[in-house]
Amino acid sequence: MSLRGAATALTRDRSRGRFGNALQWHFGLESHDGEAKLDWEDRIEIKLVTVWARRDGRLVCDKLKVCDLGVDPWHKLSNVLWVFVDRVSRVVIGHRFFRLAGPARERLARSWGADPHFQRPDLFVEARQSGDQIAPAYYLAASWFRREGLFDGIEPLFGFDGAWWAAARRRARGREPAIALSWQGAERARCGHCGGRIRRSPEYQGFVGFFPGLHELPLAPSCAARGHVILEGERLPRCHVSSVEEQLRDIQGLTPPEQLWRLTDRVAEPDDHEH
DNA sequence: TGAGGGCTGTAGCTGTACGA
DNA sequence: TCGTACAGCTACAGCCCTCA
Numbered sequence: 433m434s435l436r437g438a439a440t441a442l443t444r445d446r447s448r449g450r451f452g453n454a455l456q457w458h459f460g461l462e463s464h465d466g467e468a469k470l471d472w473e474d475r476i477e478i479k480l481v482t483v484w485a486r487r488d489g490r491l492v493c494d495k496l497k498v499c500d501l502g503v504d505p506w507h508k509l510s511n512v513l514w515v516f517v518d519r520v521s522r523v524v525i526g527h528r529f530f531r532l533a534g535p536a537r538e539r540l541a542r543s544w545g546a547d548p549h550f551q552r553p554d555l556f557v558e559a560r561q562s563g564d565q566i567a568p569a570y571y572l573a574a575s576w577f578r579r580e581g582l583f584d585g586i587e588p589l590f591g592f593d594g595a596w597w598a599a600a601r602r603r604a605r606g607r608e609p610a611i612a613l614s615w616q617g618a619e620r621a622r623c624g625h626c627g628g629r630i631r632r633s634p635e636y637q638g639f640v641g642f643f644p645g646l647h648e649l650p651l652a653p654s655c656a657a658r659g660h661v662i663l664e665g666e667r668l669p670r671c672h673v674s675s676v677e678e679q680l681r682d683i684q685g686l687t688p689p690e691q692l693w694r695l696t697d698r699v700a701e702p703d704d705h706e707h
Numbered sequence: 708t709g710a711g712g713g714c715t716g717t718a719g720c721t722g723t724a725c726g727a
Numbered sequence: 728t729c730g731t732a733c734a735g736c737t738a739c740a741g742c743c744c745t746c747a
Contacts, residue, residue, distance in 0.1 A: 449717095449718095449739065449740060449741070450717085450741095451741095452740090452741095482741080486708080492708095492709090494741075494742080494743095495710080495711090496740095496741095497739085497740055497741085500738090500739090558711080558712070569739090569740085573709095573710080574709075574710085575709080575710090594742085594743070595743090597743095598742080598743060598744090
């Protein structure tokens with residue numbers, strides 16, 4: 433399923449953590465970032481991990497904030513539902529239940545005595561500047577996810593060129609590139625916002641299913657001041673709780689607020705939570 | 708390519724002013 | 728005294744630049 437519609441409806445563009453909040457909203461949970469207790473009845477911590485494919489197709493993610501320095505990271509990581517979401521389409525592509533115990537806990541505990549500069553610990557404290565204050569917090573290294581096998585069996589959806597994305601956003605004064613979908617290897621896609629045609633940028637190759645696009649004339653003023661990217665539609669997984677139309681609309685950011693649907697309204701929760 | 712770490716826009720909280 | 732509106736401040740953590 434795509435998280436874009438919920439994120440757009442719940443928060444403003446580029447709000448930090450908006451896709452994590454969208455996921456919690458879909459689960460029917462209150463968002464309580466920064467609290468010591470776990471997200472679901474203080475039993476399960478839900479962590480959204482944004483992932484993408486490198487040029488060689490390998491799945492990667494960025495480092496991930498665990499909690500603030502004043503919160504116990506061992507409790508936060510004791511029982512985690514990792515949810516992996518594609519960086520470009522914001523489609524959830526997989527999940528893992530993870531219990532920090534046994535060898536996994538011992539491996540992570542070694543970080544405690546490791547030198548942060550020379551030994552690259554998996555769990556480390558980073559002090560971020562926040563206004564005039566320093567806000568230290570616990571982070572997990574990106575490489576930890578691969579070493580712990582959390583990516584095993586998770587197929588990357590799309591590649592992501594961060595340099596192109598950032599440049600396109602700068603040109604559009606902060607607006608994210610619009611997403612269009614192409615099918616059966618077509619060089620062109622239809623813009624969901626104005627109906628115009630978008631063709632793949634010919635000099636651009638190398639990222640799985642990800643093609644920066646050139647919007648052809650005519651185009652709406654809103655499209656003229658915005659970058660466009662074409663994604664291969666066949667790569668999208670089938671969502672079993674929404675229609676294909678809903679899914680495609682959501683990925684392109686075209687879901688009207690009145691048609692926004694919620695996972696918890698469509699999937700009945702068992703009375704015993706399957707305990 | 709990956710690690711390190713600074714940057715940044717938003718949400719939410721808090722304090723203050725003002726009118727009923 | 729209470730309720731409301733607004734401004735300012737802080738926390739947040741994803742984003743992205745630099746460098747080895």
